[in-house]
Amino acid sequence: MASNSKETSPTATEEPQASESHEGFTKPQNEDARPDPLDLPDALEFEQTFKVYRGGTIKHDELGFDTDTLLRIYRNMLLQRRFEERSLQMYRKQNISGFLHLYIGQEAVSTGAMQSIDVGEDTVITAYRDHGMGLAMGMDPNACMAELFGKKDGCSKGKGGSMHFFSKEKRMFGGHGIVGQHIPVGTGIAFAHKYRGDGKVCLTFFGDGAVGQGAMHEAANLAGLYDLPIVFVIENNEYAMGTAVHRAFADPDLCKQAVPYGMPASIVDGMDVFSVTKAMRDHVAMARQNQPSFVEVRTYRYQGHSVSDPANYRTKGELDQKKGEDAIIRLKSYLVQHDLSTNEALDDIDDEVKQQVLDAIDFAENSPLPDLEAIYEDVYTQDDYPFLA
Amino acid sequence: MAIPVDMPKLSDTMEEGVLVAWLADEGEQVSAGDVIAQVETDKATMDLEVFDDGVLLKKLVEEGDAVDIGALIAVLGDEGEDISSVLEEFGAGEGAANGEAEAAEAEATEAPDEAPATAERAPSGDGAAQQAPVPAGDEAPAADDGRIKASPLARRMASQNELDMATIDGSGPQGRIIKRDIEQALEAKEAAPAEEAPAAEEAPAAEEAAPAAEETEAKAPAYQRPGDVVSVDDEDLYEAVPLSQMRKTIARRLAESKFTAPHFYLTIDIDMEGTIAFRKQLNDLTKAQERPKVSFNDIITKACATALRKHPDVNSAYLEKEGEIRYYNQVHVGVAVAIDEGLVTPVIRHADRKGLSQIAAETREMAGRARERKLQPAEMEGATFTTSNLGMFGIEEFTAIINPPSACILAIGAIRDEPVVKNGEVVPGKRMKVTLSCDHRVVDGAVGSAFLNTLQQHLEEPMNLLL
Amino acid sequence: MAELQFREAIRAAMTEEMERDEDIFLIGEEVAEYDGAYKxxxxxxxxxGPKRVVDTPISENGFTGLGIGAAMNGLRPIVEMMTWNFSFVAFDQILNNAAKIRYMSGGQFSFPIVFRGPNGAAGQLGATHNTSVESFYAHIPGLKVVSPSTPNDSKGLLKASIRDNDPVLFLESERMYGLKGEVSDEEDYVLPLGQAHVVREGDAVTLVANGKDYYIALEVADRLAEDGHQAEVIDPRTIRPLDFDTIIASIKKTNRCVIIDESNPFASLSSEIAFQIQERAFDYLDAPVRRITAKDVPAPYAKNLMDYYMPQADDAYQACRDVMYL
Incomplete structure (x- = not known):
């Protein structure tokens, strides 16, 4: 009787189970060691436990956060929130066009995740709801706002827009617009880390909707097959556009998608930045040992899918209930309750952040539009490419 | 209110026009000033504009049809409007020029309610008819639909070499003119009798000579070559070429002139040495000033104009219908130019008041456009006197048929070397004969002779022209 | 000059480049243990070793995206498509990621990646395995598309493609892998991208053809030569960017053009060439541009139908005579 049981409650100190090491990516043919597939077992049993990181269970000192770090985290989460609130206003004033997908409500996910990696060395790739991720990684809010305004000083020179924030410096490998199609790219980024042996990991974020895409499954299989240094982070905010998870998936426990690819997986309360930090650190530690894994972060977006979505699909009172678990309010209460700061000091930070966002809007407004000649720039590295007229 | 569009009069001599191409479809909204068709007159291909806004409800003639002036060719109006009253009005009145148009009218008149259906069936209406596949091997004549089919390269080569595409037979599919046709035409042109380049000098008037030469050239390959074994019976006896508007007009007008105006002819021999020296001096100047070269013909034009000023009786017309003789106050000299399809006569207006350099430039420019059939009718109307020059073909003297309604035409022969007696000695001389054809109804022998004497003086002592 | 098979020339190019640069690796289905589906x-x-020659599962979307991510993170992948017919399950990776991320990031990232494999029809394989992909991919700004016709060109062009810092799609042919030809034994033989090759000079008609059709063009040129007409044969070598200058210069000389293109006709490579000719050389044309393409239908299975589907030398020869008004 064959049995495959995988206990996946690793802590940072536990040695993750890296697969048997071999020189390359593809497993060797090795005919002798392979069991005969026709030698059938009596029954095939399978069991896997998924660790759960509940909110409110982890203290800041367990994570080694000092007061400065905590205030920096608080400030950053607020920055994401205020930045997006103003973005919405700017959209309504028609300074921003196209799609605008807001991250409001999910800030603990981006912020917590960034506490688990070495930003600027490790790599991150995410989907189109990318403003929060960019700001969490330390991208300049001025350049980000200018990008939304379609200006020359935007982080992508005004050529990307809301869904396409990139920063090579921060190793932010983008904002991507086609659901799930960036997940194989994340796998390739991780492949390059392993190929070079640089010890870096790639965090690949995507929404619950992307789990239905074949690309995710192909990417997960390759990562599992090649033992890549990657963490697949499912930001389950309950809705893929307007379709709730239970209406889209035969099994709504999305973390179980790790199973066929031989990976550990965890479930995390995404409304608590400490839980996210803890979970991500555990999984990043696995990745550093070339053990790919899944993290399902359960979170919630307050806004509709995009600015044109009134979100009528929510149940009555649902939004208010979720706002009661708001990650920023939770952190603020925690800081005050633990005498790490005061309401006044934290409100001062809020005021500073609000001003910072207003300054970003000023910057964006004053930034010039891209030059028309720029339309032919950045298509190719070749600088004399003969474009057709 | 349905609006009739009838064949306009597009030149002074036009009596009918051929609708060569429709540029608007039935059912199409048109506005005042829009060009809906092209009409070939006796002189040029002209745009046919409409003067009202409306939907083109019906076309009553087909491309290629000849239509009398004033005949109905189309009806404008509001969508779906009953046009029977217009059709009746024209049907009862002047009538359409050809049977088909009449048939179309009758059909529409009998069943006015069916007008839209009739319109759909109209041959040049929409899709179906136009898309009908051309049968394989259908070598329709190039100008079949009034449009010359040619490859872009052939067009460019023709334009660069000032070839008239209308005279070239296309050997490509559907008669398309292609590179090799142009090359052949160029070879033929080179082989043809050398014509002098300056436009004015190659302005031969002759109704007969130049076109005849062209025709011989063009048809040469059709003749049986010695040694060919083809039976004569297999050969077509002739090639029928439909009369062009221009050829018809030339025929009608010249016949009318020759048979109604009693012609008489006065010939005078002019010593051209003075003019030759004068022209040389003049062209040394024009060359230095980078102005167009002055031809003998230009000097003759100017000399005629100056002489006409002095002899207004010659600058006249006999108008039988009006019951009057007109003595023109202005001098407009027509200069006959042979073009491939026939003969046109651009007019140098106020030639008496223009300098030689200006006459030279105008003549050259208009002759060039005449060959491209781009002269406007107005530029060919209103001559009070005409000259015709066949000197460049070596014709010593000839008589020309008067260009009505003018009273006279001057036929100019070649300048020839001739021994002349001067001061009792035989010396080489330069002589030119000109022959004045006069309409005896208005110009008498003495009047014509006096004019020729003045002309002779002017050419023998060209300084007179400056006085 | 060494005589190499097409496949050997490609292998030589990859091997030389991989020996030169550690960042280059080959990935795809059956590339390692199986020695390549077409060897x-x-x-x-x-x-x-298995680090640099990597077998994948049948997972084009996955491994194409993986290659793109690896390129984005500094490597220089060669991704083998077992055939280009299978690339369409990875179409989004090529269209939206390989081609556009550089632009969307304002030039922050580059994609030095080569996708290569056999293109077009390979016999009686039915409709799914006989697609000519030139126009699908050449349509996309951000990509380069290369189509070698000879072993020599495949070596020089593949080395250039691997060294190029932009994504290059390299279109080979199952039918040509065994074809032998002289290959330059220059130590580092690189042919620049974006330059067409005037294979044969002539003034009677311009024949443009790539890949398998190149050989049809040569056959047609031979037959025309027997008739006493010298055709100019142009092999574009690179489909995007296409070297229109060379084609236009030839049209100005011959005044006529026949394109042989294995793609289905609508909005194909031949459409674009014909468009450019009318735009840039209208006044030089003495005849309409003609093309011989695959029929405007999916590829059939039956032998007679498949033969009829593909561009035929007889048709190309007749088209040449037609545009020469013979």
């Missing part, structure tokens, strides 16, 4: 990568696993 193009034969022996490369032994030479470079």
């Amino acid at each position: 193009v990568s034969e022996g490369m696993l032994d030479q470079f």
